[in-house]
Amino acid sequence: MDLITVLIIILASFTAGFIGSILGIGGGIIIVPTLTNLGYPIEMVIPASLLAILFNSMISSVKYSMKNLINYKLGLNLSILTIFGAIIGSMVFIIINKKILYILFGIIIIILAILILKIRKIKINKSLGFLMFIFGGIISNLLGVGGGVLFTPLLNLIFNLDLKKSVATSLLMIGIVTGIGTLIYFYERLLDLYLGLLTATGIIIGSFLGSSIMISIKEKHQRLALGSLLSVISFSMIYRGII
Numbered sequence: 001m002d003l004i005t006v007l008i009i010i011l012a013s014f015t016a017g018f019i020g021s022i023l024g025i026g027g028g029i030i031i032v033p034t035l036t037n038l039g040y041p042i043e044m045v046i047p048a049s050l051l052a053i054l055f056n057s058m059i060s061s062v063k064y065s066m067k068n069l070i071n072y073k074l075g076l077n078l079s080i081l082t083i084f085g086a087i088i089g090s091m092v093f094i095i096i097n098k099k100i101l102y103i104l105f106g107i108i109i110i111i112l113a114i115l116i117l118k119i120r121k122i123k124i125n126k127s128l129g130f131l132m133f134i135f136g137g138i139i140s141n142l143l144g145v146g147g148g149v150l151f152t153p154l155l156n157l158i159f160n161l162d163l164k165k166s167v168a169t170s171l172l173m174i175g176i177v178t179g180i181g182t183l184i185y186f187y188e189r190l191l192d193l194y195l196g197l198l199t200a201t202g203i204i205i206g207s208f209l210g211s212s213i214m215i216s217i218k219e220k221h222q223r224l225a226l227g228s229l230l231s232v233i234s235f236s237m238i239y240r241g242i243i
Contacts, residue, residue: 005038006198008034008038009034009035009038009195009198009199009202010198010199010201010202011202012030012031012034012035012199012202013027013030013031013034013052013198013199013200013201013202013203013206014202014203014205014206015027015030015202015206016028016029016030016031016052016056016202016203016206017052017055017056017202017203017204017205017206017207017208017209017210018206018207018209018210019206019210019229020053020056020060020148020171020203020206020207020210021056021059021060021171021206021207021210021211021214022167022210022211022213022214022217022222022225023148023152023167023222023225023226023229024148024151024152024166024167024168024169024170024171024174024226025148025149025152025170025226025229026053026056026057026140026147026148026149026171026174026178027052027053027056027203027206027207028049028050028052028053028140028143029149029233029236031045031048031049031052031053031199031203032045032046032049032143033236035048035049035195035199040195043190044190044192044195046142046143046185047181047182047185047186047190047191047192047196048191048192048195048196048199049199050140050178050181050182050185051178051182051191051196051197051199051200052196052199052200052202052203053174053178053203054175054178054179054182055200055203055204055207056171056174056203056204056206056207057171057172057174057175057178058175059204059207059208059211060168060171060207060210060211061168061171061172061175063208063211063212064167064168064171064172064211064214065168067168067215069164069165069167069168069169070165070168070169070172071161071165071168071169072172074155074159074161074169075169075170075172075173076172076176078133078151078173079172079173079176079177081130081133081134081137082133082134082136082137082140082147082151082173082176082177083137083176083177083180084134084137085133085134085135085136085137085138085139085140085177086137086138086140086177086178086180086181086184087137087180087184088134088137088138089137089138089139089140089142089181092142099240099241099242100241101138101139101142101143101241102143102237102238102240102241103237103238103241103242105139105143105234105237106233106234106235106236106237106238106241107234107238108132108135108150109149109150109230109233109234109237110230110231110234110235112150112153112154112157112230113153113227113228113230113231113234114227115153115157116153116156116157116223116226116227116230117223117224117227117228129154129158132150132154133150133151133154135150136150136151136154136177137177140174140177140178140181147173147174147177147178148170148171148173148174149230149233151166151169151170151173151174152166152167152170152226153166153226153230155169155170162219163219163222163223163226164214164215164219164222167214167222
């Protein structure tokens with residue numbers, strides 16, 4: 001691995017940590033395409049991304065806990081569902097057709113983006129809501145995106161948490177689900193520790209800085225940024241599922 005590649009990985013993971021800690025999305029949505037575009041196989045990229053996201057979640061959760069922004073009761077209860085999904089996702093990682101998942105994930109994300117931008121509270125059947133969190137756990141370990149792109153808007157729209165608490169609680173859940181996934185991939189010897197720790201280096205710095213300024217950001221700006229990012233992510237996922 002040459003110096004330029006190392007710098008690109010660190011810069012991308014720094015950006016992932018910074019944005020992820022502000023919007024509660026983990027950061028894998030930036031790390032995964034960066035590493036794959038650098039030529040790393042997806043089987044190596046996903047576990048490395050999850051390890052980096054785990055560090056992002058840990059650092060951000062500590063800082064947000066000190067500000068009493070995390071809803072532990074809700075986050076831990078929903079994490080049971082995401083862990084179940086994470087186990088499923090890890091077990092079928094090699095055999096499942098990811099193109100279908102990319103398209104389905106993209107469709108769900110664009111719907112959530114529209115609702116977030118309109119600041120509209122929705123009523124949704126609890127059973128369907130629980131299924132969406134299980135799906136978030138599956139997606140987290142299959143696509144390496146951490147699940148936060150689903151967790152944050154769902155917490156805000158369905159459980160009526162304000163956006164800052166949704167971000168903080170989402171990052172707690174992300175840490176739990178990615179922790180499970182990382183352990184499974186490590187046990188299965190699919191985790192490249194050098195690549196994982198390299199991505200973690202940038203994400204640790206980015207998440208520290210991002211979580212430090214998140215408190216001062218106005219919610220309307222945070223909401224606009226989240227809705228816009230979700231829109232970009234959705235089209236990117238659908239495109240990757242089609243090609």
